[in-house]
Amino acid sequence: MPKELIVQLFGITREIIGARQIEVEASSASRVSDLLALLRDRYPALGGLRSLLVAVNGEYADPDQPVSVNDEIALIPPVSGG
Amino acid sequence: MISITSNPIDLSSAYKYVSTDEAGAILFFFGTVRKSTRRPNEPLREVQRLEYEAYDKMAVQEMQKIASEACQRWNIQKYVIVHRTGKLLVGEMAVLVAVATPHRDDAFEAGRFIIDTLKASVPIWKKEVFDDGSVWVDAHP
Numbered sequence: 001m002p003k004e005l006i007v008q009l010f011g012i013t014r015e016i017i018g019a020r021q022i023e024v025e026a027s028s029a030s031r032v033s034d035l036l037a038l039l040r041d042r043y044p045a046l047g048g049l050r051s052l053l054v055a056v057n058g059e060y061a062d063p064d065q066p067v068s069v070n071d072e073i074a075l076i077p078p079v080s081g082g
Numbered sequence: 083m084i085s086i087t088s089n090p091i092d093l094s095s096a097y098k099y100v101s102t103d104e105a106g107a108i109l110f111f112f113g114t115v116r117k118s119t120r121r122p123n124e125p126l127r128e129v130q131r132l133e134y135e136a137y138d139k140m141a142v143q144e145m146q147k148i149a150s151e152a153c154q155r156w157n158i159q160k161y162v163i164v165h166r167t168g169k170l171l172v173g174e175m176a177v178l179v180a181v182a183t184p185h186r187d188d189a190f191e192a193g194r195f196i197i198d199t200l201k202a203s204v205p206i207w208k209k210e211v212f213d214d215g216s217v218w219v220d221a222h223p
Contacts, residue, residue: 010137011207012218050223055205058140074137074205080219081134081141081165081206082113082177082197 005029005067007039008074013052016045026069032056033063039075050078083161084145086138086206088168091175100160105182109189111197113177115170119210130211134167134176137205141165144204148196156192157183163196165206176208 004023014020029035032054040046053076054061060076067073083099100108120126145163152158160182170176179196183189208219 008137010205011135011209012221014135015218049221055137055140058143074140076137076205077207077218078220079201079203079205080208080221081136081204082201 002069003027005035005069005071005073007035008072010074011077011080012049013046013075013077017043026067030066031063032061032065032067035067035073036063052077084142084149084163086136086141086165086167088166091164091166091178093175093178096162096164096178096180099162100180100182102159102182104159104184106184107186107189108180108182109186109193111177111179111193112175113197115172115174115176117172127210127212129172130213131172132170132176133209133211133216134165134170135207135209136165136167138167141204141206145200148199148203151199152181152192152196155195156181156188157185158188158192159183161192161196163200165200165204167206 003026005026006021006023008021009017029038055074055076056071115132118126118128149161158181162180164178166176179193181189181192210217
């Protein structure tokens with residue numbers, strides 16, 4: 001059983017963190033809000049973004065939504081399609 | 083029809099797809115790469131190219147939600163939403179929205195809704211590349 005959450009990275013978050021995905025100890029982040037706080041702490045440049053959301057299994061997630069190692073998790077910086 | 087593609091957007095296949103004898107209006111919107119950009123209190127800058135990146139799977143799902151909502155609000159017979167990714171030069175088409183409706187009011191309103199909502203919620207990002215640097219659009223306040 002894996003013990004890490006895998007977080008996919010896109011756009012400016014990929015450049016700030018310097019990878020396409022990162023692993024985070026599942027025991028240190030049980031909810032979306034924990035994960036965001038942990039990543040902002042580790043990568044302070046994330047705090048300068050206009051917004052930072054998390055998608056869980058392809059859907060925008062609320063801060064109190066739980067996250068687990070089986071979820072597909074992605075960091076969503078401000079979108080700019082079109 | 084909804085897709086994300088790294089190839090140039092094929093206008094004629096989109097047109098074939100939305101063409102229907104039931105339609106009295108077919109509306110196309112193209113988003114294209116503009117050669118210059120300006121931020122508040124900054125001079126105009128020449129854009130060399132744009133680089134688009136998408137969370138493909140989620141982007142398709144979000145575009146599907148937008149299309150479903152548009153189909154509930156307006157009488158849409160056919161639609162196409164295609165967004166391109168990768169490196170695009172000035173003048174190239176980044177996004178295509180097409181809707182076929184019985185009458186033009188629905189086509190204009192639905193087309194506007196689709197592109198506006200796409201820009202606000204679909205997980206796609208663009209980086210403006212200049213001769214002397216680059217910037218992820220709208221990333222910072």
